[in-house]
Every structure is written in structure tokens, then in C-alpha cells.
Amino acid sequence: MSEQDRLRCDVVVIGAGTAGLAAERAARANGVSTLLIDPDFSGTTCANVGCMPSKLLIAAAKARHAVDRASQFGIDVGEVSVDGATVMKRVRKERDRFAASTQKSIEKIPDAIRIRGRARFTAPGKLQLDDGRSIEARTIVIATGSRPALPDAFAALGDRALTNETVFELKALPTRLAVIGSGAIGLEMAQAFARLGVKVALFDKSETMAKLRCPRVHEALKAIIARDIDLHLGVDATPEPAKDGVTMRWSGKSKGKAVFDHVLVAVGRPPVFDGLAIDKAGLDLDDKGVPCHDRATMRCGDSNVFLAGDVAADLPLLHEASHDGAIAGRNAAAYPAPVPTDRYVPFSITFTDPQVVTIGKAEEDGAVSGTADFTDQGRARVEARNEGALTLYAAAPDGVLIGADLVAPAGEHLGHLLAWAIQQKMTATQVLEMPFYHPTIEEGLKQALRTVCAATPINIPENQDAGSPAGA
Numbered sequence: 192m193s194e195q196d197r198l199r200c201d202v203v204v205i206g207a208g209t210a211g212l213a214a215e216r217a218a219r220a221n222g223v224s225t226l227l228i229d230p231d232f233s234g235t236t237c238a239n240v241g242c243m244p245s246k247l248l249i250a251a252a253k254a255r256h257a258v259d260r261a262s263q264f265g266i267d268v269g270e271v272s273v274d275g276a277t278v279m280k281r282v283r284k285e286r287d288r289f290a291a292s293t294q295k296s297i298e299k300i301p302d303a304i305r306i307r308g309r310a311r312f313t314a315p316g317k318l319q320l321d322d323g324r325s326i327e328a329r330t331i332v333i334a335t336g337s338r339p340a341l342p343d344a345f346a347a348l349g350d351r352a353l354t355n356e357t358v359f360e361l362k363a364l365p366t367r368l369a370v371i372g373s374g375a376i377g378l379e380m381a382q383a384f385a386r387l388g389v390k391v392a393l394f395d396k397s398e399t400m401a402k403l404r405c406p407r408v409h410e411a412l413k414a415i416i417a418r419d420i421d422l423h424l425g426v427d428a429t430p431e432p433a434k435d436g437v438t439m440r441w442s443g444k445s446k447g448k449a450v451f452d453h454v455l456v457a458v459g460r461p462p463v464f465d466g467l468a469i470d471k472a473g474l475d476l477d478d479k480g481v482p483c484h485d486r487a488t489m490r491c492g493d494s495n496v497f498l499a500g501d502v503a504a505d506l507p508l509l510h511e512a513s514h515d516g517a518i519a520g521r522n523a524a525a526y527p528a529p530v531p532t533d534r535y536v537p538f539s540i541t542f543t544d545p546q547v548v549t550i551g552k553a554e555e556d557g558a559v560s561g562t563a564d565f566t567d568q569g570r571a572r573v574e575a576r577n578e579g580a581l582t583l584y585a586a587a588p589d590g591v592l593i594g595a596d597l598v599a600p601a602g603e604h605l606g607h608l609l610a611w612a613i614q615q616k617m618t619a620t621q622v623l624e625m626p627f628y629h630p631t632i633e634e635g636l637k638q639a640l641r642t643v644c645a646a647t648p649i650n651i652p653e654n655q656d657a658g659s660p661a662g663a
């Protein structure tokens with residue numbers, strides 16, 4: 192092999208998504224030479240087909256829903272129509288802006304570092320590109336992301352089956368949409384399409400949506416989702432091509448048959464290892480084929496290989512992908528002396544309206560719990576958003592907050608307050624000692640914090656008024 196066919200660097204990063212870009216940035220900032228490998232450099236999943244286009248569709252649904260809700264305040268807006276083609280055009284136009292700005296930042300990486308191609312292992316620590324060039328690196332970061340699972344029965348439907356990679360390309364809104372999977376993608380997209388006027392049915396083989404642990408919060412979510420969507424949990428749903436769409440048949444907790452224009456398949460996103468020949472990397476793999484790794488360093492065993500982002504199959508979320516990347520990149524540069532990092536408390540928000548949040552640990556981890564209900568909470572009533580429930584989990588006997596499940600108005604903001612308090616290992620008493628402005632949704636937290644205090648031998652702060660202002 193000629194010298195030209197041999198690429199050399201300290202740290203090679205495979206995959207230029209959120210995690211890979213963060214890893215390359217961190218490695219280079221630590222003074223080592225890097226190479227970044229990607230077949231397309233077309234921007235990130237987040238910008239192209241993930242977080243951003245999904246939130247753009249949700250924003251359109253929110254606008255339509257606000258109009259629908261206006262009448263309860265005595266505001267008559269007359270007949271409303273949705274121009275589906277314009278809705279989808281805006282989603283793509285704004286999405287393309289986000290994608291272009293990601294691409295611009297990729298273009299700022301020096302040319303010599305960006306290598307177009309696919310990498311695969313030929314032996315432990317040895318990589319080859321699909322054009323035959325070999326890569327010699329001191330350390331390797333794998334950041335190849337995840338992609339939507341598409342079971343065979345759905346793949347057989349051709350373009351009637353949609354995933355997050357195709358749904359945002361729809362030129363108009365469908366009339367009838369089946370959604371398979373009530374995880375984050377299924378719930379967000381099902382509710383958004385339904386609120387834009389699409390007739391939506393949602394099917395899941397599990398009886399639990401959005402990985403909620405608290406049955407009370409789950410019941411509240413079920414009632415909210417079922418208002419807009421024909422909801423079928425605990426069912427096996429099978430598709431079959433029909434003349435003008437797809438026939439879905441389902442059985443289990445409910446049974447039926449209906450025809451839809453399209454089926455959106457959102458049944459999880461397994462990590463991408465194909466083409467990498469990961470079996471030749473000499474790494475221990477878990478039962479799902481993911482290299483065993485330490486989340487504190489992102490290092491695979493005692494090898495010179497690190498993981499970052501969705502490919503690690505830990506918490507497939509954007510903030511975790513970028514944290515993984517920073518940790519893996521720095522430690523790949525510091526090899527063989529990786530520095531462990533404390534990880535964030537697990538924290539996820541599903542952007543339904545109201546939003547669903549899960550944080551940290553739950554009852555099964557030995558916690559006591561405190562609850563709050565938003566059906567009669569003051570500010571929530573003022574806004575006619577009085578629905579939802581919250582459960583806080585705390586360690587006994589000291590009342591240190593360790594987790595939460597909630598579906599509540601302003602859920603993403605309550606979620607952040609709680610995640611930050613939990614990350615800081617605050618007790619229920621310490622949070623109760625914080626100022627609560629009136630009248631706010633945040634006041635709804637007090638109810639749950641006080642129940643945690645009552646369930647543990649700790650006291651509600653003595654110098655605090657135990658009453659509630661009107662509607663708190």
C-alpha cells in the first residue's frame with residue numbers, strides 16, 4: 192500500500208452527527224490530530240430528520256389547536272381551515288435553514304480532516320475506508336448514530352410506510368394516518384397530525400406510553416392522548432396493502448380493522464453498526480451487539496475504542512449525544528488515561544401538549560413519592576390548561592429528590608427545574624425553601640414536595656406558610 196493510501200492521525204471519529212462532531216471538536220481542542228469520517232456530511236439527524244422538523248410540525252399543530260381552544264375564552268374565530276401543503280412547506284423550509292447552518296459549521300472543519308467515506312474494522316484497532324485507504328489511529332471514536340427500525344411487514348408496504356426519514360417529505364397532510372409505537376416519536380407525531388386535522392390511530396404492543404413509571408401519571412396521559420387520537424395499547428397490529436392505502440388489523444386489548452393512507456412506523460431506533468464489521472474490532476459486545484462500554488469515559492473495555500451518541504444505545508437523546516461526544520473525544524485524546532465524568536441525571540421530554548417528562552429513578556428503586564394534580568391548579572385553570580399529574584420520587588429518610596414522572600402544563604419547564612434540583616441532589620425541603628412566584632404553574636410543585644416531606648421523617652420548613660394563595 193502506498194503512503195498516499197495510508198491515513199494517519201491520533202484520533203479518528205467515525206460519523207459526523209451531533210456526537211461525532213462533538214468528539215472531533217473535543218479531541219482537536221485537546222491538541223491532537225484528528226480525522227472525521229462520514230459518507231455524506233449532510234448535517235445531523237437532529238437537524239435533518241429528527242428534533243427540529245418534528246418540533247416544526249408540532250408548532251404548526253399548536254397554532255391550529257390555539258384557534259380551536261379560543262372559543263372557551265369567548266373568542267369566536269369562525270371556521271378554520273388547514274392548508275396542509277403550506278404546513279409541510281414551512282416545516283421543510285425552516286428545517287433546511289437548521290440543516291444549512293449545521294452544514295456550515297461542518298464546512299469550517301479543515302478539509303484535510305473531513306474524509307468522505309465509510310469506515311470498517313479489518314482487525315482490532317485497524318480501519319479501512321470503502322475506497323481502500325487504510326487508517327492508522329491511536330484511538331477510534333464510533334459515532335454512527337441510529338436509524339428507524341422497520342419490521343418486514345411494514346417495509347413491504349413501500350412508500351405507504353413512513354418513518355422519521357420520510358414523513359417530513361409529505362407534500363400534503365394525509366387524511367387517515369396509522370402510527371405504530373407510542374414512544375417519543377409516535378406520540379409527538381400522532382398528536383401533531385391529529386391536531387392538524389388528520390384522522391389518527393395509534394397502536395402499541397405495550398400498554399405503557401413514553402416509558403412512564405407512575406400509573407397515575409400514565410392514566411392522565413392516556414386521557415389526554417385519547418382526546419385527539421384513536422388509541423390502541425396492548426395490541427398486535429398487522430398491515431396489509433390495500434387498493435387506496437393500508438389495511439391495519441389489530442387484536443389484543445382491543446380488536447378491529449381500518450384503512451389508512453399511510454402508516455408512520457416509530458418502533459424504536461437501533462444503533463447503526465452495519466458496514467463497520469464490528470465483530471473484527473476485538474470488543475466485547477452485549478446481547479444487542481453493542482460494544483460494552485463505561486458511560487463515565489465512553490471507553491469500550493480497556494481498548495482504544497470509544498462510543499458516542501445513539502450508537503451507544505444508552506440514552507438516545509440530543510444532549511446525551513453531545514455530552515457523550517465531548518467525553519469520548521477528550522478521553523480518546525488523553526488515551527491511555529481517560530478521565531471519568533459524572534453523567535447527567537437521565538432526563539427526557541416528549542413534546543406532546545402538555546409535555547411528558549421522566550427524570551431519574553422511580554419507586555422501584557426504593558423511593559418514597561409525592562404527588563400533585565393539575566386539574567384544579569390555579570394558573571393551569573386560568574389558562575384553561577388544567578390537566579395532568581406529577582409524581583416526585585425521593586430517597587428516604589432524607590428526602591433527597593431522585594426522580595419524577597409528569598404530564599403537565601409547562602411540563603418542559605417544570606422538568607428542567609426538577610432535573611436541575613435532582614442533579615444538584617437537593618432535598619424536598621431545600622426546594623420548598625426556594626421562592627415560588629404567584630400565580631404560576633411552578634406552584635403546583637409544592638403539593639408534591641409537601642407530600643414527599645410527609646412521607647419522610649423530614650419537616651416542611653417551619654418559616655414557610657403551609658397554606659396556599661388563591662389558586663396556587
Ligand SMILES: Cc1cc2nc3c(=O)[nH]c(=O)nc-3n(C[C@H](O)[C@H](O)[C@H](O)COP(=O)(O)OP(=O)(O)OC[C@H]3O[C@@H](n4cnc5c(N)ncnc54)[C@H](O)[C@@H]3O)c2cc1C
Binds near residue numbers: 207355508
Ligand atoms: C424524529 C426524531 C425526533 C427527535 N427529537 C428529539 C428531541 O426533541 N430532543 C432530543 O433530545 N432528542 C431527539 N431526538 C434524538 C436525537 O435526534 C438523537 O439522539 C441524536 O440526533 C443522535 O445523534 P448522533 O450523533 O448519535 O447520530 P447522527 O446525527 O445520526 O449521526 C450519525 C452519523 O454517522 C454517519 N455514519 C453512519 N455509518 C457510518 C459509517 N460506517 N462510516 C462513517 N459514518 C457513518 C451518518 O452518516 C451520520 O452522519 C429525535 C430523534 C428523532 C428521530
Ligand SMILES: NC(=O)c1ccc[n+]([C@@H]2O[C@H](COP(=O)([O-])OP(=O)(O)OC[C@H]3O[C@@H](n4cnc5c(N)ncnc54)[C@H](O)[C@@H]3O)[C@@H](O)[C@H]2O)c1
Binds near residue numbers: 342372428457458
Ligand atoms: N422529544 C424527544 O426527546 C424525542 C423525540 C423523538 C425521538 N426521540 C428519541 O428517539 C428514540 C426513538 O424513538 P421511537 O419513538 O421510535 O422509539 P421508542 O423506543 O421511544 O418507542 C418505541 C415504541 O414502539 C413500541 N413498539 C415496538 N415494536 C412494536 C411493534 N412491532 N408494534 C407496535 N409497537 C411496537 C414500543 O412498545 C415502544 O412504545 C427515542 O428513544 C428517543 O430517545 C426523542
